Amino acid sequence: MTVTTKDNITPIKVKSHSQAVTENVIKAFFRYLLLIAIGLIMLLPFIMAFLGTVKTDQEILSYPPKFLPEVWRWDNWARVWNTDLGAGGTFPRWLFNTAFLSVTVAVAQAAFGSMAAFAFSRLKFAGRDAVFNFMLATMMIPGAVTLIPAYVLMTKLQLINSFWSLILPGLVSAGSIFTLTSFFRSIPVDLEEAAIIDGATYMQIFRTVILPLAKPAILTVLILQFQSMWNSFMQPLLYLNTPDKYVLNVALSIFQQQYKSQWNLTLVGAMFNAIPVLILFFIFSRYYIEGVAYAGIKG
Amino acid sequence: MENKKTNSNQQGTVPAIIAFVGVVFIIVVIALLNAPTMGGARVMASVKTYFSEVRATAMPFMAVITILAIIGGFFIAREVKKVWPDERKRKEFLTGYAFLAPYLIVTLTFTVGVILFALYISFNKYDIFTRPEWIGLDNYKEAFAGFTDSTKRDFLQALYNVLWYAAIVVPVQTILALRMATLLNAPVKFKQFFRTVFYAPSVTSSVVITLIFIWLYLKNGYLNFFLQSVLGWVGIDFTPIAWLGDPRGLIQLIVEAFGGEIPSSQWYFRGPSIAWMAIMFQNIFTTVPTFMIMYLAALQDINPALYEAASIEGANKRDVFKKVTRPLLKPITMMIVVLGTIGTLQVFDQVYLATSGGPLKTSLTPVYLIFTEALGVNGPITMGYASALAFILAAIIFALTFLQRRILTKGTEMY
Numbered sequence: 001m002t003v004t005t006k007d008n009i010t011p012i013k014v015k016s017h018s019q020a021v022t023e024n025v026i027k028a029f030f031r032y033l034l035l036i037a038i039g040l041i042m043l044l045p046f047i048m049a050f051l052g053t054v055k056t057d058q059e060i061l062s063y064p065p066k067f068l069p070e071v072w073r074w075d076n077w078a079r080v081w082n083t084d085l086g087a088g089g090t091f092p093r094w095l096f097n098t099a100f101l102s103v104t105v106a107v108a109q110a111a112f113g114s115m116a117a118f119a120f121s122r123l124k125f126a127g128r129d130a131v132f133n134f135m136l137a138t139m140m141i142p143g144a145v146t147l148i149p150a151y152v153l154m155t156k157l158q159l160i161n162s163f164w165s166l167i168l169p170g171l172v173s174a175g176s177i178f179t180l181t182s183f184f185r186s187i188p189v190d191l192e193e194a195a196i197i198d199g200a201t202y203m204q205i206f207r208t209v210i211l212p213l214a215k216p217a218i219l220t221v222l223i224l225q226f227q228s229m230w231n232s233f234m235q236p237l238l239y240l241n242t243p244d245k246y247v248l249n250v251a252l253s254i255f256q257q258q259y260k261s262q263w264n265l266t267l268v269g270a271m272f273n274a275i276p277v278l279i280l281f282f283i284f285s286r287y288y289i290e291g292v293a294y295a296g297i298k299g
Numbered sequence: 300m301e302n303k304k305t306n307s308n309q310q311g312t313v314p315a316i317i318a319f320v321g322v323v324f325i326i327v328v329i330a331l332l333n334a335p336t337m338g339g340a341r342v343m344a345s346v347k348t349y350f351s352e353v354r355a356t357a358m359p360f361m362a363v364i365t366i367l368a369i370i371g372g373f374f375i376a377r378e379v380k381k382v383w384p385d386e387r388k389r390k391e392f393l394t395g396y397a398f399l400a401p402y403l404i405v406t407l408t409f410t411v412g413v414i415l416f417a418l419y420i421s422f423n424k425y426d427i428f429t430r431p432e433w434i435g436l437d438n439y440k441e442a443f444a445g446f447t448d449s450t451k452r453d454f455l456q457a458l459y460n461v462l463w464y465a466a467i468v469v470p471v472q473t474i475l476a477l478r479m480a481t482l483l484n485a486p487v488k489f490k491q492f493f494r495t496v497f498y499a500p501s502v503t504s505s506v507v508i509t510l511i512f513i514w515l516y517l518k519n520g521y522l523n524f525f526l527q528s529v530l531g532w533v534g535i536d537f538t539p540i541a542w543l544g545d546p547r548g549l550i551q552l553i554v555e556a557f558g559g560e561i562p563s564s565q566w567y568f569r570g571p572s573i574a575w576m577a578i579m580f581q582n583i584f585t586t587v588p589t590f591m592i593m594y595l596a597a598l599q600d601i602n603p604a605l606y607e608a609a610s611i612e613g614a615n616k617r618d619v620f621k622k623v624t625r626p627l628l629k630p631i632t633m634m635i636v637v638l639g640t641i642g643t644l645q646v647f648d649q650v651y652l653a654t655s656g657g658p659l660k661t662s663l664t665p666v667y668l669i670f671t672e673a674l675g676v677n678g679p680i681t682m683g684y685a686s687a688l689a690f691i692l693a694a695i696i697f698a699l700t701f702l703q704r705r706i707l708t709k710g711t712e713m714y
Contacts, residue, residue: 031487032487042500045512048521049511049514052514064528113402115398115402125391127375138411144666145417146410152416153333156342233648237651253506267514273506274507278499281495281499285494294596
């Protein structure tokens with residue numbers, strides 16, 4: 001590779017430079033092509049489903065299927081919104097149930113989770129590390145193991161078909177406490193030491209020093225827990241069994257049986273379910289993604 | 300402080316006794332709630348009827364827990380006595396447990412308590428409406444009865460299915476997630492936008508995604524139409540497949556292509572069915588974005604100085620990936636593989652909605668089986684048996700994730 005004469009160097013350098021430029025342009029082109037292709041694959045099922053919602057009953061069953069509907073039948077959305085399964089099973093009701101449960105659980109987890117995280121990260125007391133390790137161990141337990149006994153416990157407490165059956169076990173979770181603890185540990189302690197010297201109680205330190213600084217982590221927990229309750233299926237399916245108590249996911253699984261071949265209507269239901277979480281996600285995507293990334297790095 | 304310490308010997312006794320009584324009381328109440336008795340409204344009519352049931356069937360259970368509660372209470376009481384004289388330690392101790400109380404009570408009731416109950420019940424014949432009846436290891440033997448009696452092979456088939464599922468889904472989703480993350484980690488414009496779009500399927504409920512995919516998989520659906528058109532251009536005649544209703548296995552298809560045949564008595568040679576692979580594809584679609592985000596965060600965490608050092612030493616891109624990126628990604632890879640395994644071995648939603656375990660039980664999974672057995676969907680309610688299945692599944696998950704950790708951490712010590 002050693003070049004001896006000056007005359008040789010210049011043409012080689014120029015050539016390799018222009019080559020590199022074209023190479024980079026081609027590379028960048030393919031990179032964007034790939035990005036757009038993946039993006040399309042990720043969105044395509046949603047786009048197809050959305051277009052399916054505005055097709056007529058015949059059109060949705062026809063083969064070969066058409067991409068765009070002939071007439072945009074928006075009244076499908078109204079038909080689904082006005083669904084009545086009887087016994088109080090209406091669409092607005094399910095939407096309310098789902099939102100109510102998701103908000104309650106998310107708020108409880110943020111509140112109790114940050115309390116526990118404060119104890120784990122800021123206080124020194126006998127048994128703290130033992131409890132923390134115990135919590136890490138419970139994170140390894142597969143959900144399948146608690147499914148049946150939790151159901152039996154709920155029948156004993158007579159909470160079947162009550163929202164309490166989903167709220168009580170959802171008040172805390174090892175995952176959100178763990179996330180919050182890692183975050184609290186990254187907050188410097190200097191501020192609190194000043195407060196302690198001033199005679200502040202732990203409750204005051206928790207409320208006036210830690211909580212304001214931990215806002216991003218708390219928001220992350222709120223959002224992730226809201227989403228996880230909104231999307232949960234097995235527990236609501238097991239515990240809630242009258243139409244007025246259904247959440248959207250359970251109602252949707254009933255839709256599929258009820259509407260059978262009317263896929264346009266089932267898809268409207270699916271859209272009603274997906275849109276609120278997607279909107280929330282687009283607004284708070286930074287917190288979502290940080291929460292997931294955080295769980296990955298710290299775990 | 301010093302003054303208080305001198306007369307401390309008696310000072311902590313009363314609070315210690317209160318702590319002891321409190322701890323034992325809370326644990327016994329939690330144990331009572333989870334005592335293995337019959338369930339349902341009849342037994343819960345009054346506290347009296349419930350206690351008489353507990354006396355009749357749950358005394359050994361209660362005795363064991365009470366002894367554990369007394370031991371635990373003793374240790375806590377001793378701690379209380381130790382910290383009481385020192386004001387700062389006392390405050391920290393009390394505040395600490397007060398702040399942990401909601402977590403501890405909920406977890407002891409709804410995680411630890413119910414698991415102890417399930418463990419006890421797994422040695423019993425139990426259908427919630429009658430008293431549990433001790434049958435020893437019969438439930439566990441029943442789970443593996445399929446080895447000798449092919450009519451009882453449900454659980455074995457379910458395990459077989461999910462093992463295929465994990466074996467295919469985990470590597471594919473891990474590799475795809477890494478590829479997508481490296482693609483996004485390169486200097487591209489609109490990075491945020493692409494990241495958000497890529498992540499959208501992971502935000503949506505699995506019920507929604509499953510419903511959309513059932514529709515796309517229909518015999519007169521888009522997937523068949525797409526394949527028919529694309530293969531049509533190349534001149535191949537494609538007959539539409541009922542994707543979620545086709546029980547033919549992967550290995551079976553290959554063998555049949557060569558003119559062979561696998562009889563149904565040797566179902567375990569057939570491999571994952573077409574229906575099962577269709578569900579795998581859909582699952583990969585939803586989980587890849589989450590793991591992609593985890594990889595992306597790990598990639599962005601890598602110190603750029605390392606890359607500079609490597610390029611100064613004249614390493615090419617491939618070398619840099621092999622020698623710098625890959626070793627640094629090992630912990631996150633391990634985490635993604637372990638999480639993926641735990642998730643795939645417990646598939647439920649997709650099976651419940653799309654196939655109900657069919658066709659020919661080729662998409663039956665342990666959790667779906669546990670769900671149907673516990674609710675008596677296909678026969679009597681068998682909660683004891685279902686609990687035994689859950690513990691076997693948990694043991695398999697522990698064993699597999701432990702093995703993965705061992706294999707994947709090998710050789711990372713040097714970094």
